[in-house]
Amino acid sequence: MDILLTSLQQIMSPVTAAYALAAIGLNLHFGFTGLLNFGHAGFLAIGAYGFAISVAVLDLPVVVALLVAVALAVLFALLIGIPTLRLRADYLAIVTIAASEIIRFTVNSSVLAGLTGGAQGINNNEAMGNSYSQAFKDANPFDAGRVEIGPWVFTATQLWAAILTWVVVAVVAALVWALMRSPWGLVLKGIREDEHALTSLGKNVRLYKTQSLIIGGVIGALAGIMLVLPSTVAPGDFNSRLTFNLFTVLLLGGAATILGPVLGAIVFWVLLQASDGLIQLGERGGWLGGFADASQLRFTLVGIVLVVLIVFRPQGMLGDRKELAFDDK
Amino acid sequence: MTSDPVLVAERVVRGFGGVRAVDVEHLTVERGTITALIGPNGAGKTTLFNVLTGFDRADGGRWSFDGTDVTGLPAHRIARLGMVRTFQLTRVLGRLTVLENMLVGARHQPGETLRRALVPALWKGKRAADVDRARELLDRFALGAKAGDHAASLSGGQRKLLEMARALMNEPTLVMLDEPMAGVNPALARSLLDHITALRDEGRTVLFVEHDLHLVKSVSDRVVVMAQGAVVTEGAPDTVLRDPAVVDAYLGAHHDTDLREIIARETARETAGETAEETG
Numbered sequence: 001m002d003i004l005l006t007s008l009q010q011i012m013s014p015v016t017a018a019y020a021l022a023a024i025g026l027n028l029h030f031g032f033t034g035l036l037n038f039g040h041a042g043f044l045a046i047g048a049y050g051f052a053i054s055v056a057v058l059d060l061p062v063v064v065a066l067l068v069a070v071a072l073a074v075l076f077a078l079l080i081g082i083p084t085l086r087l088r089a090d091y092l093a094i095v096t097i098a099a100s101e102i103i104r105f106t107v108n109s110s111v112l113a114g115l116t117g118g119a120q121g122i123n124n125n126e127a128m129g130n131s132y133s134q135a136f137k138d139a140n141p142f143d144a145g146r147v148e149i150g151p152w153v154f155t156a157t158q159l160w161a162a163i164l165t166w167v168v169v170a171v172v173a174a175l176v177w178a179l180m181r182s183p184w185g186l187v188l189k190g191i192r193e194d195e196h197a198l199t200s201l202g203k204n205v206r207l208y209k210t211q212s213l214i215i216g217g218v219i220g221a222l223a224g225i226m227l228v229l230p231s232t233v234a235p236g237d238f239n240s241r242l243t244f245n246l247f248t249v250l251l252l253g254g255a256a257t258i259l260g261p262v263l264g265a266i267v268f269w270v271l272l273q274a275s276d277g278l279i280q281l282g283e284r285g286g287w288l289g290g291f292a293d294a295s296q297l298r299f300t301l302v303g304i305v306l307v308v309l310i311v312f313r314p315q316g317m318l319g320d321r322k323e324l325a326f327d328d329k
Numbered sequence: 330m331t332s333d334p335v336l337v338a339e340r341v342v343r344g345f346g347g348v349r350a351v352d353v354e355h356l357t358v359e360r361g362t363i364t365a366l367i368g369p370n371g372a373g374k375t376t377l378f379n380v381l382t383g384f385d386r387a388d389g390g391r392w393s394f395d396g397t398d399v400t401g402l403p404a405h406r407i408a409r410l411g412m413v414r415t416f417q418l419t420r421v422l423g424r425l426t427v428l429e430n431m432l433v434g435a436r437h438q439p440g441e442t443l444r445r446a447l448v449p450a451l452w453k454g455k456r457a458a459d460v461d462r463a464r465e466l467l468d469r470f471a472l473g474a475k476a477g478d479h480a481a482s483l484s485g486g487q488r489k490l491l492e493m494a495r496a497l498m499n500e501p502t503l504v505m506l507d508e509p510m511a512g513v514n515p516a517l518a519r520s521l522l523d524h525i526t527a528l529r530d531e532g533r534t535v536l537f538v539e540h541d542l543h544l545v546k547s548v549s550d551r552v553v554v555m556a557q558g559a560v561v562t563e564g565a566p567d568t569v570l571r572d573p574a575v576v577d578a579y580l581g582a583h584h585d586t587d588l589r590e591i592i593a594r595e596t597a598r599e600t601a602g603e604t605a606e607e608t609g
């Protein structure tokens with residue numbers, strides 16, 4: 001029972017919200033436009049580093065730091081998009097993987113350690129006065145202390161972080177909904193189905209794909225900021241496993257739906273938390289004695305759920321089964 | 330008759346390796362006419378369509394549409410000028426509904442720009458008008474009952490119809506149809522011909538590729554014959570289709586078979602394919 005409650009509490013975590021937001025951006029690329037972005041982690045890294053460096057190292061105001069992160073994400077999208085979006089879809093896939101790895105190596109390298117902290121990453125330490133999330137903490141309207149909601153207890157900081165991040169998720173999800181119901185969104189979905197058909201109808205396909213890459217990338221960068229707000233910035237967090245996890249989230253919830261990425265992120269993290277709880281229980285009970293590293297088990301449960309889902313609901317939890325039936329035609 | 334060409338092409342060349350797929354010295358399409366483009370498989374008809382509409386690059390030549398030189402222009406810009414083509418292998422948008430396929434074909438929809446997309450007031454009116462027009466066209470093409478279905482659920486023949494209807498949503502001046510009748514069952518093919526005639530009567534120009542010479546004869550005002558990349562002859566259907574050179578051009582590619590046999594076999598195959606898809 002405790003495991004269930006703790007797991008459900010994970011829904012309120014800024015990390016869950018960050019994954020939901022990142023998956024919304026990826027959904028715009030992959031689910032709605034059909035862009036194979038296998039380097040979404042790169043956009044998150046750019047947001048996280050752009051923001052944290054601006055505040056903690058360059059002492060810029062938070063609003064400016066946000067603009068820096070957004071501008072860098074736009075630049076990154078253009079850098080990737082301009083050479084590849086007129087080519088076949090697989091070129092974008094290759095370039096996004098490569099570009100996100102280049103970002104990770106760059107921030108990890110000692111050459112730029114003055115800015116990025118190299119392998120150490122960027123600290124977020126209030127006591128040392130270099131916290132990049134201080135401005136958010138200062139804006140907390142809740143009194144210090146604990147807040148009880150049903151069976152759960154939150155610190156004021158946790159509650160504020162949860163509200164702030166989930167409001168951003170809600171606003172961005174609403175924005176994407178508004179975009180996708182518009183004629184602009186219909187063109188995007190048309191491009192996903194057959195870009196030559198859209199070209200023959202006078203649509204500038206490359207322009208639309210570039211717009212989609214930029215918007216989804218900026219959403220990814222914002223998610224990157226969210227991801228590091230409660231913790232520190234570490235280069236290892238932005239490896240291709242992050243991209244893989246975001247695809248898992250998207251496929252769990254249902255690609256090309258508005259709320260699929262949100263539901264997917266929630267289910268993903270609640271499951272991870274639950275499997276952590278079960279593993280700890282198992283360790284204490286001595287049932288897992290044989291396993292050298294039980295913490296590796298946490299992804300096993302998620303993996304199993306994903307396999308079950310692919311067998312029984314391949315379109316994801318919110319997807320439309322009918323659409324999938326056409327894929328093999 | 331004074332000449333008012335909507336499309337003029339000069340010395341258009343496109344080669345693949347050693348093969349000259351297209352080598353057209355001169356081609357004009359008169360405004361307000363139905364022009365049939367015929368020729369054996371591999372004659373270069375589709376390649377010519379691709380080059381003229383900007384989907385493929387030319388190795389040489391110039392061509393103008395409606396008085397504008399469009400040589401080398403990107404495909405979407407050529408389409409915007411009013412020269413809209415369909416594809417020999419249909420390109421319907423499978424996971425969109427039939428109605429959505431039509432709506433995305435409309436031109437001048439302000440909501441297609443990012444700036445205006447978020448303000449429904451700026452595009453709702455145009456969208457409503459487009460829906461009306463789309464339903465009208467779908468009814469005309471016997472797809473009215475399918476408006477809400479995913480396009481992927483349509484049969485091969487219905488896809489051809491949808492693609493043509495979608496092109497018409499774009500209000501083209503010149504509509505270029507690459508084998509619009511292929512795979513369409515004979516009854517529908519008949520009504521397709523009526524649609525094509527109606528297009529001309531609306532003032533549009535039609536250029537279409539077709540193998541069935543009977544169909545060609547019954548609707549077209551002019552016939553252009555291609556063989557091995559070049560225009561062999563052109564003129565009124567009655568004269569052209571009786572021209573021994575045309576028969577030669579057709580028979581040239583199949584010198585051991587009779588033309589009638591080829592057509593009969595193709596029609597049989599297409600009808601069989603159609604039936605299989607509809608029952609499947």
Ligand SMILES: Nc1ncnc2c1ncn2[C@@H]1O[C@H](COP(=O)(O)OP(=O)(O)O)[C@@H](O)[C@H]1O
Binds near residue numbers: 345368371
């Ligand atoms: N992308 C391509 N690459 C190589 N050869 C091609 C290509 N497209 C067409 N061809 C060749 O060009 C010639 C004309 O083909 P096509 O235009 O499809 O003829 P049609 O439409 O009249 O049947 C054929 O010999 C074909 O093999």
Ligand SMILES: [Mg+2]
Binds near residue numbers: 374375376417
């Ligand atoms: Mg052809």
